[in-house]
Amino acid sequence: MSEGRRRRANGEESRRRILDAAAEVAGERGYDGTSIAQVSARCGLPASSIYWHFKDKDELIAAVIERSFVEWMKAFEVEGDDIVGLVVRIGKALVETPDFLRLGLMLTLERRPQEASARRVFLEVRTKTLARIREMVRAFAPGLGDRGVELLAVYAMAAVDGFFVAVEIGGDSVDLGALFELHGRVLVDAARHLVQGV
Amino acid sequence: MSEGRRRRANGEESRRRILDAAAEVAGERGYDGTSIAQVSARCGLPASSIYWHFKDKDELIAAVIERSFVEWMKAFEVEGDDIVGLVVRIGKALVETPDFLRLGLMLTLERRPQEASARRVFLEVRTKTLARIREMVRAFAPGLGDRGVELLAVYAMAAVDGFFVAVEIGGDSVDLGALFELHGRVLVDAARHLVQGV
Amino acid sequence: MSEGRRRRANGEESRRRILDAAAEVAGERGYDGTSIAQVSARCGLPASSIYWHFKDKDELIAAVIERSFVEWMKAFEVEGDDIVGLVVRIGKALVETPDFLRLGLMLTLERRPQEASARRVFLEVRTKTLARIREMVRAFAPGLGDRGVELLAVYAMAAVDGFFVAVEIGGDSVDLGALFELHGRVLVDAARHLVQGV
Amino acid sequence: MSEGRRRRANGEESRRRILDAAAEVAGERGYDGTSIAQVSARCGLPASSIYWHFKDKDELIAAVIERSFVEWMKAFEVEGDDIVGLVVRIGKALVETPDFLRLGLMLTLERRPQEASARRVFLEVRTKTLARIREMVRAFAPGLGDRGVELLAVYAMAAVDGFFVAVEIGGDSVDLGALFELHGRVLVDAARHLVQGV
DNA sequence: AATGAATGAGGATTCATTCAT
DNA sequence: AATGAATGAATCCTCATTCAT
Numbered sequence: 001m002s003e004g005r006r007r008r009a010n011g012e013e014s015r016r017r018i019l020d021a022a023a024e025v026a027g028e029r030g031y032d033g034t035s036i037a038q039v040s041a042r043c044g045l046p047a048s049s050i051y052w053h054f055k056d057k058d059e060l061i062a063a064v065i066e067r068s069f070v071e072w073m074k075a076f077e078v079e080g081d082d083i084v085g086l087v088v089r090i091g092k093a094l095v096e097t098p099d100f101l102r103l104g105l106m107l108t109l110e111r112r113p114q115e116a117s118a119r120r121v122f123l124e125v126r127t128k129t130l131a132r133i134r135e136m137v138r139a140f141a142p143g144l145g146d147r148g149v150e151l152l153a154v155y156a157m158a159a160v161d162g163f164f165v166a167v168e169i170g171g172d173s174v175d176l177g178a179l180f181e182l183h184g185r186v187l188v189d190a191a192r193h194l195v196q197g198v
Numbered sequence: 199m200s201e202g203r204r205r206r207a208n209g210e211e212s213r214r215r216i217l218d219a220a221a222e223v224a225g226e227r228g229y230d231g232t233s234i235a236q237v238s239a240r241c242g243l244p245a246s247s248i249y250w251h252f253k254d255k256d257e258l259i260a261a262v263i264e265r266s267f268v269e270w271m272k273a274f275e276v277e278g279d280d281i282v283g284l285v286v287r288i289g290k291a292l293v294e295t296p297d298f299l300r301l302g303l304m305l306t307l308e309r310r311p312q313e314a315s316a317r318r319v320f321l322e323v324r325t326k327t328l329a330r331i332r333e334m335v336r337a338f339a340p341g342l343g344d345r346g347v348e349l350l351a352v353y354a355m356a357a358v359d360g361f362f363v364a365v366e367i368g369g370d371s372v373d374l375g376a377l378f379e380l381h382g383r384v385l386v387d388a389a390r391h392l393v394q395g396v
Numbered sequence: 397m398s399e400g401r402r403r404r405a406n407g408e409e410s411r412r413r414i415l416d417a418a419a420e421v422a423g424e425r426g427y428d429g430t431s432i433a434q435v436s437a438r439c440g441l442p443a444s445s446i447y448w449h450f451k452d453k454d455e456l457i458a459a460v461i462e463r464s465f466v467e468w469m470k471a472f473e474v475e476g477d478d479i480v481g482l483v484v485r486i487g488k489a490l491v492e493t494p495d496f497l498r499l500g501l502m503l504t505l506e507r508r509p510q511e512a513s514a515r516r517v518f519l520e521v522r523t524k525t526l527a528r529i530r531e532m533v534r535a536f537a538p539g540l541g542d543r544g545v546e547l548l549a550v551y552a553m554a555a556v557d558g559f560f561v562a563v564e565i566g567g568d569s570v571d572l573g574a575l576f577e578l579h580g581r582v583l584v585d586a587a588r589h590l591v592q593g594v
Numbered sequence: 595m596s597e598g599r600r601r602r603a604n605g606e607e608s609r610r611r612i613l614d615a616a617a618e619v620a621g622e623r624g625y626d627g628t629s630i631a632q633v634s635a636r637c638g639l640p641a642s643s644i645y646w647h648f649k650d651k652d653e654l655i656a657a658v659i660e661r662s663f664v665e666w667m668k669a670f671e672v673e674g675d676d677i678v679g680l681v682v683r684i685g686k687a688l689v690e691t692p693d694f695l696r697l698g699l700m701l702t703l704e705r706r707p708q709e710a711s712a713r714r715v716f717l718e719v720r721t722k723t724l725a726r727i728r729e730m731v732r733a734f735a736p737g738l739g740d741r742g743v744e745l746l747a748v749y750a751m752a753a754v755d756g757f758f759v760a761v762e763i764g765g766d767s768v769d770l771g772a773l774f775e776l777h778g779r780v781l782v783d784a785a786r787h788l789v790q791g792v
Numbered sequence: 793a794a795t796g797a798a799t800g801a802g803g804a805t806t807c808a809t810t811c812a813t
Numbered sequence: 814a815a816t817g818a819a820t821g822a823a824t825c826c827t828c829a830t831t832c833a834t
Contacts, residue, residue: 010797011796011797014797014798028309028310029308029309029310030230030304030307030308030309030310031230031308032228032229032230032231032308033230033308033310035823035824035825036824036825036826037823037824037825045798045799046798046799046800047799047800047825047826048798048799048800048801048826048827048828049797049798049799051825051826051827052796052797052798052799053797056825056826057825057826102307105303105307105363106228106304106307106308108363108366108367109228109300109303109304109307109363109366110227110228110230110231110304111226111227111228111366112226112227112228112231123367126367151373151376151377151380152380154364154368154372154377155357155377155380155381155384157360157364158357158360158361158363158364158377159353159356159357159360160360161359161360161363161364162355162356162357162358162359162360162363163356165303165306165307165356165359165360166352166355166356166359168306168307168309169306169321169324170352174352175349178349179349179352179353179356182349182350182353182388182391182392183353185388185391186353186384186387186388186391189384189387189388190380190383190384190387193380193383193384194380208814209814209815212814212815233806233807233808234807234808234809235806235807235808243815243816244815244816244817245808245809245816246809246810246811246815246816246817246818247814247815247816249808249809249810250814250815250816251814254808254809255808255809406793407793407794410793410794424705424706425704425705425706426626426700426703426704426705426706427626428624428625428626428627428704429626429704429706431827431828431829432828432829432830433827433828433829441794441795442794442795442796443795443829443830444794444795444796444797444830444831444832445793445794445795447829447830447831448793448794448795449793452829452830453829453830498703501699501703501759502624502700502703502704504759504762504763505624505696505699505700505703505759505762506623506624506626506627506700507622507623507624507762508622508623508624508627519763522763547769547772547773547776548776550760550764550768550773551753551773551776551777551780553756553760554753554756554757554759554760554773555749555752555753555756556756557755557756557759557760558751558752558753558754558755558756558759559752561699561702561703561752561755561756562748562751562752562755564702564703564705565702565717565720566748570748571745574745575745575748575749575752578745578746578749578784578787578788579749581784581787582749582780582783582784582787585780585783585784586776586779586780586783589776589779589780590776604818605817605818608818608819629802629803629804630803630804630805631802631803631804639819639820640819640820640821641804641805641820641821642805642806642807642819642820642821642822643818643819643820645804645805645806646817646818646819646820647818650804650805651804651805
């Protein structure tokens, strides 16, 4: 029963298993390094079944990114008054659920014409995230003009991307907590700079 | 004659042509996206000739990274007293010669066991760069302890990585000049924070 | 209700929809070029439903050929005394309902061991058609011996096959009307030749 | 020696072996039915080697058609005064070297957007053949106008296509010799018809 | 009567690499 | 120093078909 049952016709679960496997593999080896054969091996479903659930590799990876992002976004939902605390919380979530960011960054750096949907999903994700950050910046520094908000938001996001990379390279030798704390403080200063000058 | 000369037995030039082509292709399509066949097509030499000059794809990409880095490093040579100006100069160079950074970041994000030498070269490059930044930080903020220097250096570098990514994604809509300027100012504040606290 | 009605349990109509779709696709892309997935997409029914109505692809195509032939055969039903007029009428019908001919010719030219039933249906169709043509020839040229009848019938049919091909290649640049008219006259001459000689 | 020698680096011969194998397989199974794997198995070279000699399957088949046509064309070179004899000779050649015709007809009947070059080659081949036939018709029936020449040429060619099909279907039961002879005679009559009327 | 899901075999093609010349 | 040819493993993806519901 269990074998036959599990193996046959449970779309919902199969889809999840495929996504899990794809996230694992892509997390380890990147977009190009992720072959359908590997995903198939890891999830136990034949390659052709993967194509029943996802149109092609592109859409599979796009789905991985989206799911990973949705999970990460939950860190934003918590209403936090303290911006420094918020930044830290978001950052921790990033390091724990980094599939979408790693994949997205890779898709960004490689820029061949394929992978349209995976890239599109990541861009949407970025846009949403940036919008959130803008809101937060605006709430925190009400005196700031539009250009100042934009600049600070982009700066805030860029640094976090950089932290991510730094951890990828440096591993545990990077004191992520300290980095985020410094970042939080720095943003406060930056806001002050921008309110006055620019 | 000139034909024969150019076609035959000019290893130096062939090597350069291959490197140029590889840098172009890898700049466009990333590590995996770069196939020997494409490099061959772009440089006009047969694939087998590429293997005469480079042991394998890994070493070819490693060489691309190294050459690109050496060029970029020249921006550091200039003795600048003003740290803000220096940061801006370095950043501009980054955006103009980004092959090694893009490739290196990609190799970092993908992390499969192959590509040993390409990755090694990039790590060396990072280490050297970080050492330079540490020196600069130390010169600029003499009161800072070792951990403070490290943290500030990593922070400075991370933000620049992030800027690079931001430009890749946002294109011209990202005001790179303003970002670097803000970054320079912010680093000054951060140094002050770190001298006092942490 | 009407929705449910149309969607469920109307085997007759589903079968027709499948046949229509298969005829369309096969008309465009040939036997091998016709995939069950494409037929499914065009008729709106899932692939598995096609297998409820038809044993396999082979029988599906066979059914397409048969239906197309039956329709075409109606052009023969009209009792025409004038042989030239009859030839023209038949030819016009051919160009308007060519599914079975195109498919049949393709199955003939490709000759792998599969597709047994589709090919069989086409051969039956050919046999019937040739029998009709023989009758007509016999009625028109009563003095002709058996071999003469056979030869003329085959000749008549072959030329029409050739016209079909010519139109496929040449499109509108082929004056099909003139071809059929010439054919009609030529058959008269041919009959005379055969009555005398051979 | 012989093994190693034969297996390594003889482009000319390998190309021919591939073409031979492809002609065989395609002659048996048609365009779609011809897989690179089969060609590979039959010629002894790995599939990837086939791609060294031919850009893709399309170009491979195109080359098969072209070579087959060139061989067949030799039947035209012989200067024959008697048109009936010429027609018979050409027809015999057709039945003996029919690769290009079978493949070409199949490519004509299937009409998907791919296979551009194979189809193109066949169309060129057709155009050349038709031009030859036009010349012959003109030489034989000098009084004929342009439209008459065209019509007769197309008719002559179409019938031969039809004979080919008839033999494919009927095998030895088709008296090809008698068909061609009848065709030759009939063309003479047709020319007369067309000089007078139309 | 219909369908979502699954499946293994096979499709064309590209890959990095090697070898004899 | 260079190159034409070869090669096996791997790529993504589609195929016809089946089966439980």
